[in-house]
Amino acid sequence: MRLVVIIAEYDPFHKGHEALVKAVRAAGATHVAAVMSGSFVQRGSAACLSKWARTRQALSCGVDLVAELPLPWAVSGAETFARGGVALANALNADVLAFGSECGDAKQLWRAAKLLQSPQMGQKLRENMKAGIQFATARERAAAFLTGEETAALLKQPNNILGIEYCKALQQQKCSMECFTVKRQGAGHGSMEESDFPSATRIRAQIQSGSGWEASLPSGSAAVVRQELAAGHTPASLQRVERAVLYRLRVMSPMEYKTLPDLSEGLENRLYAVAHTAGSLEELYDMVKTKRYSHARLRRLVLAAFLGLRAGDSAGTPPYLKILGFGPKGREVLARAAQKGVLPLLTHASDSRKLDSRGQNVVELENRATDIWALCCPKPAPAGLDRTAGILVLEKGCV
Numbered sequence: 001m002r003l004v005v006i007i008a009e010y011d012p013f014h015k016g017h018e019a020l021v022k023a024v025r026a027a028g029a030t031h032v033a034a035v036m037s038g039s040f041v042q043r044g045s046a047a048c049l050s051k052w053a054r055t056r057q058a059l060s061c062g063v064d065l066v067a068e069l070p071l072p073w074a075v076s077g078a079e080t081f082a083r084g085g086v087a088l089a090n091a092l093n094a095d096v097l098a099f100g101s102e103c104g105d106a107k108q109l110w111r112a113a114k115l116l117q118s119p120q121m122g123q124k125l126r127e128n129m130k131a132g133i134q135f136a137t138a139r140e141r142a143a144a145f146l147t148g149e150e151t152a153a154l155l156k157q158p159n160n161i162l163g164i165e166y167c168k169a170l171q172q173q174k175c176s177m178e179c180f181t182v183k184r185q186g187a188g189h190g191s192m193e194e195s196d197f198p199s200a201t202r203i204r205a206q207i208q209s210g211s212g213w214e215a216s217l218p219s220g221s222a223a224v225v226r227q228e229l230a231a232g233h234t235p236a237s238l239q240r241v242e243r244a245v246l247y248r249l250r251v252m253s254p255m256e257y258k259t260l261p262d263l264s265e266g267l268e269n270r271l272y273a274v275a276h277t278a279g280s281l282e283e284l285y286d287m288v289k290t291k292r293y294s295h296a297r298l299r300r301l302v303l304a305a306f307l308g309l310r311a312g313d314s315a316g317t318p319p320y321l322k323i324l325g326f327g328p329k330g331r332e333v334l335a336r337a338a339q340k341g342v343l344p345l346l347t348h349a350s351d352s353r354k355l356d357s358r359g360q361n362v363v364e365l366e367n368r369a370t371d372i373w374a375l376c377c378p379k380p381a382p383a384g385l386d387r388t389a390g391i392l393v394l395e396k397g398c399v
Contacts, residue, residue: 001030001031001095001332001336002028002029002030002031002095002096003029003030003031003032003033003092003093003094003095003096003333003336004024004029004031004032004033004094004095004096004097004098004180005032005033005034005035005088005089005092005094005096005097005098005177006020006021006024006032006033006034006035006063006097006098006099007034007035007036007069007081007082007085007086007089007097007099007166008034008035008036008037009036009037009041009042009047009054009074009200010034010036010054010057010058011037011041011047011048011049011054011200011204012048012049012054012057012200012203012204012207012217012221012224012225013054013057013058013061013217013218013221014197014198014200014203014216014217014218014221015196015197015216015217015218016100016184016185016186016197017058017061018061018062018218018221019182019185019197020098020099020100020182021061021062021063022062023098023182024096024098024180025062027180029096029098030329031064031065031329031330031332031333032062032063032064033063033064033065033066033067033089033092033094033330033333034058034063034065034066034067035067035068035069035085035088035089035092036051036054036055036058036066036067036068036069036324037051037068037069037074037075038051038068038069038070038071038074038366038369038370039051039071039366039369039370039372039373040071040074040075040303040307040369040373041074041075042074042075042076042077042078042081042296042300043296043299043300044075044296044298044299044300044301044302044303045237045238045299045303046236046237046238046373046376047236047373048204048207048234048235048236048237049224049225049228049233049234049235049236050228050233050234050236050373050385051068051324051370052324052325052385052389052392053224053225053227053228053233053234054066055324055325055392056224056325056392056394057217057220057221057224057225058325059325059326059327059330059392059394060218060220060221060223060224060394061218061220061221063327064326064327064328064329064330064332064333065092065323065325065326065327065330065333065334066323066324066325066326066392067088067092067321067322067323067324068322068323068324068366069081069084069085069088069318070084070318070320070322070362070365070366071307071309071362071365071366071369072084072261072309072313072314072362072365073085073314073318075300075303075304075307075309076261076262076300076314077262077297077300078161078162078165079165079168079169080314081162081165082162082165082166082168082169083165083169083172083173083317084314084317084318085166085169086166086169086170086173086175086177087169087173087317087318088317088318088321088343089175089177090173090175090177090342091321091337091340091342091343092321092333092336092337092340093336093337093339093340093342094177095177095178096177096178096179096180097166097170097175097177097178097179097180098179098180098181098182099159099162099163099166099179099180099181100159100163100181100182100183100184101157101159101160101162101163101181101182101183101184102157102159102160102183102184102188103154103157103160103163103181103183104181104182104183104184105181106163106167106179106180106181108154109154109160109163109164109166109167109179109181110167110179111151112143112151112154112155112160112164112167113164113165113167113168113170113171114171115143115146115147115151116139116143116164116168117168117171117172118146120146121142121143121146124141124142124145124146125138125139125142127142128141128142132292134291134292134293134294135292136155136294139155140152140155140156143155157188157189158189158190159184159189163179163181166179167179173317185197186198186199187199187202189201192205197216198216202216203216203217204235207225207229207234207235208235208237213225231379232377232378232379233377233378233379233381234377234378235378236373236376236377236378237376238281238303238376239281240375240376240377240378241372241375241376242280242281244306244375245281245302245306246275246278246279246280246281246284248305248306249271249275249284249302249305249306250275250276252272252275252305254268254269254272256305257269257271257272257305259310259311260301260304260305260309260310260311261301261304261309261310261311261313261314262297262300262301262304262311263301263311265292267288267293267301270288271288271298271301271302271305274287274288281302284302285298285299285302306372307365307368307369307372308365308368309365313361313362313365318343318362319343319344319355319356319358319359319362320343320344320345320346320352320355320359320362320363321337321342321343321344321345321346322346322347323345323346323347323391324391324392325391325392325393325394326391326392326393326394327393327394327395328394328395330394334347344359346363347391348390348391349386349387349388349390366386367384367386367387370385370386371383371384371385371386
């Protein structure tokens, strides 16, 4: 067996995702597993489709098994997101970690990851940050100063940045996995431009508008979207619970704000003040945003407050490996993970009872978040989906 793991959101599973699966198969993978975000995603919003719908998409398009990246890591910045994903890839006993990147050169990304961990990089980065420069720009300038513009250029592109964080996590966790990357095709991350390979942002906007999205998805993935649209389960949007988010921000105490993840330079005080005057989420983001705080970071911070996440929830690595679904060859991946035994394996809701207090806390955060996600759907779904949905099994082409 040669197992390749892909860390992804699949929101939705599009032709670019399919191209990566085909590329790793062509490179020798006998089995492909995905570590996928759940009900909320890294951009600080609700996933467009449920975790189970996205699992069905992946299984119908060449992925053998899908495991869930728990909420605290799924809605964090690139470093924490990558740390959690790599730990679960290791728990699956992967041989290779695969991802897309703008540069398409795994060795180059690996070297950049080494640089980011060097004492010289840390010192230069601190100097730049003290001068009032936003983190991303400060890091680019530090890399340019130490190694030249080529490395700095890698840090300007989002998929390269995430790839570097994957490499860094592999190095820090002393994993034996190889890195495999393919050059990203089509439109750039977050772009709304028309392309044979449009961005997920554009596809989600098309699903929201009701047309133009089908040609961008593999047939199996498109079929799932059609089913979810007909059932009123997609597109989910945080806008449907906007006032609930604003209410939560207004009733939080200053001390509760101080426990939020990813805080720096008194950001919690700025958010606390603005939360009592903003009449919409967009107004709130615009009022809080400065050159030092990106929109994505603010959206994640607001989402964390709404979902009840605290700074310590994403410390370290995930405490369990939860399986969302698998196909005919997925049982072999599952057996391999069980044999390695790095983490408790969750295949049924009752399995969480065996976890320690930290693991049970993460499960409860996940369950509560999915209950909230259910209210983000066009037709609100009942609570308790994480406890009742069960594992998806694909046999002979049918889920």
